[in-house]
Amino acid sequence: MSMFKTPETYKGPIDPDGGFLCFVTCWRPRAGEDDADTPGEKLQMSSYIPVAPDHVCLCGSGKTFGACCQPKRLWYPVCPNPGIPGEVGYSLLKVQSATFTNVDGASVRAALMDDLRLHCAEDTLERAFWIYEGAPFIQTPHGIMCFGDIELQHNHTLHITALSALRMRILLELLREDCGDLGRPKMKYDPVQVIDKRTGKSVTLQQEAPASPAARGRRRKR
Numbered sequence: 001m002s003m004f005k006t007p008e009t010y011k012g013p014i015d016p017d018g019g020f021l022c023f024v025t026c027w028r029p030r031a032g033e034d035d036a037d038t039p040g041e042k043l044q045m046s047s048y049i050p051v052a053p054d055h056v057c058l059c060g061s062g063k064t065f066g067a068c069c070q071p072k073r074l075w076y077p078v079c080p081n082p083g084i085p086g087e088v089g090y091s092l093l094k095v096q097s098a099t100f101t102n103v104d105g106a107s108v109r110a111a112l113m114d115d116l117r118l119h120c121a122e123d124t125l126e127r128a129f130w131i132y133e134g135a136p137f138i139q140t141p142h143g144i145m146c147f148g149d150i151e152l153q154h155n156h157t158l159h160i161t162a163l164s165a166l167r168m169r170i171l172l173e174l175l176r177e178d179c180g181d182l183g184r185p186k187m188k189y190d191p192v193q194v195i196d197k198r199t200g201k202s203v204t205l206q207q208e209a210p211a212s213p214a215a216r217g218r219r220r221k222r
């Protein structure tokens with residue numbers, strides 16, 4: 001398991017039957033540049049979280065670890081959900097993107113620039129780029145935790161990337177609040193890297209698109 005860095009906070013052995021790998025993306029200013037904030041730098045990190053068999057499973061199922069992911073043959077990674085009201089804990093890592101085409105770039109840009117949950121890391125004619133940090137943002141020793149990206153390409157295409165289905169839902173809700181109805185995005189689900197516990201080898205799984213994302217119901221705006 002040398003491909004994964006052990007976290008500074010966890011010193012014990014890494015056991016696929018004893019916990020989860022957790023992926024976190026952070027953003028921080030890039031030291032020594034004229035404008036350290038733009039674009040700044042992003043760090044991808046993994047850490048190991050030990051979980052007791054009778055503790056609630058980190059995959060989000062609501063079952064205990066011993067009755068859920070512990071006996072599974074494949075080891076699925078998770079990502080954290082701090083700072084999202086009513087959604088504490090973790091979810092399975094499911095990297096995905098949503099693309100809206102033919103958006104009104106000028107008004108989308110103006111609306112997103114005003115949103116305090118977003119950090120603008122790049123702003124040129126060809127590309128504007130925001131990192132979703134949440135409000136209040138979450139500081140880690142490595143920078144501010146980022147939960148997803150929003151990219152405006154050539155002032156007409158909006159591309160959203162998130163680590164999990166929950167994060168994507170939060171980002172799409174934010175867009176709807178800020179920009180109104182942008183139509184139906186084209187969704188893309190990236191393959192997930194999991195580990196076969198028996199062989200220790202990495203396995204690439206194709207993600208299945210949810211059967212009907214629209215039918216799952218939206219949370220009400222506050």
Ligand SMILES: [Zn+2]
Nearest residue numbers: 057059068069
């Ligand atoms: Zn589970």
